[in-house]
Amino acid sequence: MNKNTIGILSLFVLIFGFTWYSNENFVNGYNMTNLVKWSSLYAIMGIGVAFVIITGGIDLSIGSVIGLVASLLALAIKYEWNPTLTVVLLLGLSIVIGLMHGLLITKVKLQPFVVTLCGLLFYRGISRWLTDNQTMQFPGTENLDSFFSGKLLIFGKFALSSPFFFLVVVAIIAAFFLNRTIWGRYLLALGNNEDGARYSGIQTDRLKIAAYVICSFLAGVSGLLFAYELDSVQPAQTGEFYELYAIAAAVLGGCSLRGGQGAIFGVIIAAAVIRLLRNSINLVGISTHLEFSIIGLVILGGVTADELIKRIVAKRRSKQISTSKS
Amino acid sequence: MPKEPPLLEASSIGKQFPGVRALHNVNLTLFQGEILSLVGENGAGKSTMMKLLAGIHLPDDGAIKLNGDLVEITNVREAQKYGIALIHQELNLSDNLDIAANIFLGNEPHKNGVMDHNRIHRESAQFLKRVGLEFPTDTLVADLTIGHQQLVEISKALSVDARIIIMDEPTSSLSQKESKKLFEVIRGLKSQGISIIYISHRLGEVIDLSDRVSVLRDGENAGELVGDEITHDAMVKLMVGRDLSQFYNRTVTALGEKIFEVKGLRTPPYPDNEISFSVRSGEILGIAGLVGAGRTELLQTIFGITPAVGGSMKLNGKELMPKSSLEAIDSGIVLAPEDRKRHGLILEMNVRENTSLARLSRDQKVGIIDFNNEYELAEKTIKELKIKTPHSSQVVQYLSGGNQQKVVLGKWLSMNPSLLLLDEPTRGIDIGSKQEIYKLMEELAASGVAVIFVSSEMEEVLGMADRVLVMHEGAVTGDLSREQLNEEAVMQLATGNKAAA
Incomplete structure (x- = not known):
C-alpha cells in the first residue's frame, strides 16, 4: 500500500470515529447499508475516471452518460423491450461513447476537457429530449431487479447491496489490470511521459482510447445501478455533477491530474470518504447547506498535504543521493 | 592583460x-x-x-x-x-x-x-x-x-x-x-x-x-x-x-558486409533532400553537422517516429519502412534519443520499469507481467552496464546523467537490436560514464551491430567514428572516411561549404 493510500485511509478512520462519537445512530445497520451502497456507486465511477486521469486526461461526461443510460433504460422498459437485451445494448452504447471520446482526443487531437464537456452537454440534452423531460417511474424488471439492486443481509439490519458486489468485481479487475498487466504499466508510463512511452514502442493512442472506453463503460454500469437503485429517473437531474464526485474521488485517492499516478484501492477509500462526509454532515448537525464547502475543503486539504509530503520526500531523497556520491 | x-x-x-x-x-x-x-x-x-x-x-x-x-x-x-x-x-x-x-x-x-x-x-x-x-x-x-x-x-x-x-x-x-x-x-x-x-x-x-x-x-x-x-x-x-589518443582509444575492427542501407530517404522536414548511405558490420558511423542540420530528424525517420515520405531502407537484406517506433523496434532498430528525459526515459518510474518497458510485450503471457523475469532483467542490466543505483527500484530521475543513459541503453540492448541509433549519446554525462559508453559502442559494433551516432562534439566524432556523414540543412554534404577526417573538413561541410572538402 502506498503512502497516499495510508493517508486517505487514516482520514476515513478519523471522520468515521468522529461521526460515531458525535452520533451513535451513525453505526446503525440501516445507515451503514446505505453508506456502503453509495460509496460503492461513487467508487465505480471513480475507478472509471481514474483510468482517464492516469493518462493525463479528464472525463466530464460521466454524469450525463449515467443520465442517458438511466433514461434510455426507463424508456425501453416503458416500451416493453427485452430488459436483458436492453442492458447489453446500453453497455454497448456506453462503450461506443467512450470510443468516440478517445478517437476525437487521439486522432483529431482535441483536448479531453473540451470533448467531454461537449459530451456532458450533448448527452444530457438527448436524455431530456427523448423522454420529453418527464420524470419516469421505474417499474423494474423482475429478473434484473435482484441483480442490480439486490440485498444480502449480513447481520441485524446491515446488508450488502448489489453495487458493493459490482464494486468488488470491478476493483479486482481494475487493480489487476493496472498493476499486473503490461497495459496497466503502459498506461502509467504514458501518463508520466507520453513521448517517452511512444519512443519505447508503446502504442499510446490505442491505450488512451481504451482508457476513455473503460471510463464510459463504468459510467454506463453506474447508470444501470443508479436507475435500479432510485426506482425513478429524472432526465434533467439523474447523474448530475456525479463526474465531479468521481474526479474528486480519483484525485483524493492519489491520481494526479498530471497523469501517471493512480491506485485503485485509494480511489475506493476516497469515494467512501466523500460519501461519509455527506452522511456525517447530516448526523453531526452541521447545516447541510455547507455540504459542498466541507467536501471541497477536505479534498483541498488532502491533496495539499499529499503534495507537501511528496516534496519533503523528494528533497530528502535527492539529498541522500548527492551525499552518498560525493 | x-x-x-x-x-x-x-x-x-x-x-x-x-x-x-x-x-x-x-x-x-x-x-x-x-x-x-x-x-x-x-x-x-x-x-x-x-x-x-x-x-x-x-x-x-x-x-x-x-x-x-x-x-x-x-x-x-x-x-x-x-x-x-x-x-x-x-x-x-x-x-x-x-x-x-x-x-x-x-x-x-x-x-x-x-x-x-x-x-x-x-x-x-x-x-x-x-x-x-x-x-x-x-x-x-x-x-x-x-x-x-x-x-x-x-x-x-x-x-x-x-x-x-x-x-x-x-x-x-x-x-x-x-x-x-x-x-x-x-x-x-x-x-x-x-x-x-x-x-x-x-x-x-x-x-x-x-x-x-x-x-x-x-x-x-x-x-x-x-x-x-x-x-x-x-x-x-x-x-x-x-x-x-588515450581517451578515444578506438580499436578498429575489420569491417564486414553491409548490414544497413538507406537509399533516397526523404524525411518530412526536408522532403526535397534524398539521403543515401550504408553501414557495414563492425562499423561505427558518425553523423556530424550544426544544430538544425536534420540529423535528429534523420534518426527519427529511421526509427519510425516521423515516417519517411520516400525512399527505401534495408536491414540485414530485408526491406523495411517503419511507420511507427513499434515497427522499427520489431525489425531490430532502436534509438537512444537526444532528449533523454523527454524521450528516452519515464523519469518517475524506477530503473526496473524503465529497463523492461520495451521488452514487456515480448516477455508477457496473455498480457500479465512476469515480475521475476523483469527483476532478473533489471539486475542483469545493472550489472552488465555498471549502472550506479542503490537498487533496481530507484526512480530514474534521481540518477546521474550517465547512469540514466545507461538505463536507456540497457532497455534497448535487452532487445538484441541489429541497428543501434544514438543521438548525442554522451550529452550531459561525466567522463567516466562517457568512456564506458564508448567502450560499449565498440563492443556492439564488433559483435555485428550497426551503430550510427549523431554528435555535436567534434572530438567525439573524430575519435569514435569509422566514417562520418556530414549534414547541412537536411542534406548529406559529405561522407568522410577515417583517413579524410579532420575538424576543418567536417566544419566546412557542416556549414554548407561543399567545395572545400
Missing part, C-alpha cells in the same frame, strides 16, 4: 543537483573589456556556472564579487540589475512580436501602464546600430534568420545596460557567414568596454576570439590558458584530462 581588479570574481562555487555534483570549488574571474571563453566537454558544468551568474540557479557554496563587492544573484532580474545578461543557445524571443517589442520586453517605458511606442522604437534603432543590424524596428522576429535573431538578443542585453554578456553556444546553428558577423559584433562590444563570456565547442572559434580560456572538467577547474597558450591541443588536453 588589464591590471585593475577583476570586474567579476567567483570563488569556490559549488552546486548540487539531485544525483549530480554539477560544480565543485570552481573559480572564475573576468576583467572589463575581456573576452573569456569557457570550454569543456558536455556535462563539464559550463552551462550551470553561467546559470548561476545569470540568477537562474543559486550556488550552494562560494561567493560572487562584482567590482570587489560581495553580491548575491537570486533571480534573473537581479542579474540584470548587476549588468549580467545571458544569451541562451535556444533564443528566448517572442516570434509574434517585432524587434523593438522584443528588445524592451519586460522593461517597456510607460506612463501609467501605457507604453511609450515612440521611445521604444527610437531607442531600439540605436541598439540595432550598435550590433550592425539594419532592419526596421517593426520587423517581426519570426521573419529574421537565426543569426539576426541572435543580434536582437544582444541588443536586448544592451538595452538593460549589460556590462557582462554571456553567450552559450551562439554559433551552434549559424552558418559560417553569420558566425563571422557575430564575431565582429563581439569584438565591437569588447571595444565598447563590455566583457564577454563565450561558451563554445568550436575550438577554432575559441582560438580566434578569446583573450583568455578557462577549462572545466567534471564540474571542476581544469586549467586556464592565456594568449599564445590557447591552442587546440592544449585545450583538448585540459578538457579530457589526458592526451586525446
